[in-house]
Amino acid sequence: MSTPPSPRLRIGFLLTPRFTLSAFATFVDVLRLAADDGDGSRPIRCSWKVLSHDMAPVQSSCGMRLEPDERMGDVSQYDYIVVVGGLIDGGPGLTPEQIAFLRRAAEAKVHLGGLCTGVFALARIGLMDGYRCCVSWFHHEDFLAEFEKMRPVSDQIFVVDRDRISCPGGVSAAHLAAFLVDRHIGRAAARKSLSILIIDEAMSADRPQPGLPLELSARDPLVRRALLAMQQNLHSPLPIARIARDLGVGRRKLERHFNADLGIPPADAAIRIRLAQARMLLSRTDRTVTRIAEETGFCDASHLIRVFREAEGTTPDLWRQQPQAEDEAAPMPM
Structure with a gap:
């Protein structure tokens, strides 16, 4: 039996306390549907893991808990490390172990990302300095209040700036994931994922957020x-x-x-x-x-x-x- 090819897109997730389940699940579902032929959901073309330093379940903002897949280790195993945020006052935020892991990833030139308020977590430890980042219109003023020297992008559905990616959550997570699938696997795989999710078409990064x-x-x-x-x-x-x-x-x-x-x-x-x-x-x-x-x-x-x-x-x-x-x-x- 031939050895299956290595995934072309490898993503590790760090979940903050009270993370937004919908942003995480939507992002992962695009990866899942692009990873295999048909609806097999095997992690062939891309892979995804929820990482942890202690393997303790993480509670989402809706109360559901998610079990991590494996412990944080070699950052070079991943093309992207994505932080999934949620409630701004959801708890202690990133642990010292997660922060050290993210800094090792940044030094190794692994791409870093923030879903929902995950970009707040990255900004708090200085890993968004000099980068553009995408923030929900709903949290625009919250971001400015905390990071006076940064100007968030709140009129687009996602932002890709060199080795940083970010989106405000919701359906924008699907479009950011589809962008990565298109980049690493191909447009056909991205379109397939969105079609199965009943999303008409891939939206470009500069599509306006719905807003108030x-x-x-x-x-x-x-x-x-x-x-x-x-x-x-x-x-x-x-x-x-x-x-x-x-x-x-x-x-x-x-x-x-x-x-x-x-x-x-x-x-x-x-x-x-x-x-x-x-x-x-x-x-x-x-x-x-x-x-x-x-x-x-x-x-x-x-x-x-x-x-x-x-x-x-x-x-x-x-x-x-x-x-x-x-x-x-x-x-x-x-």
């Missing part, structure tokens, strides 16, 4: 990414020129895309996003108009009142006193 619900329904990916940047900087709105620069385009090009897709310029879209957030805070909280103005990037209460009156025909305080239909208070999805 918006009353603006944008189809243009560039416009959607710009809208996400506006959402993520409500407290201190970015100049339109800065958003365009961050997206790698000129201001005029960004304005042309907005006018073609939404029929309004970016500056108007930014105001509408901030007004939508102000309406939500007015209808669902008892915060003062001054506080809401601060949280939504207006200069002061007078500025918010003036802009609000132009849009709604009344002041924020009077609007708050009127009965609001539930679907009026909540923005429409993108």
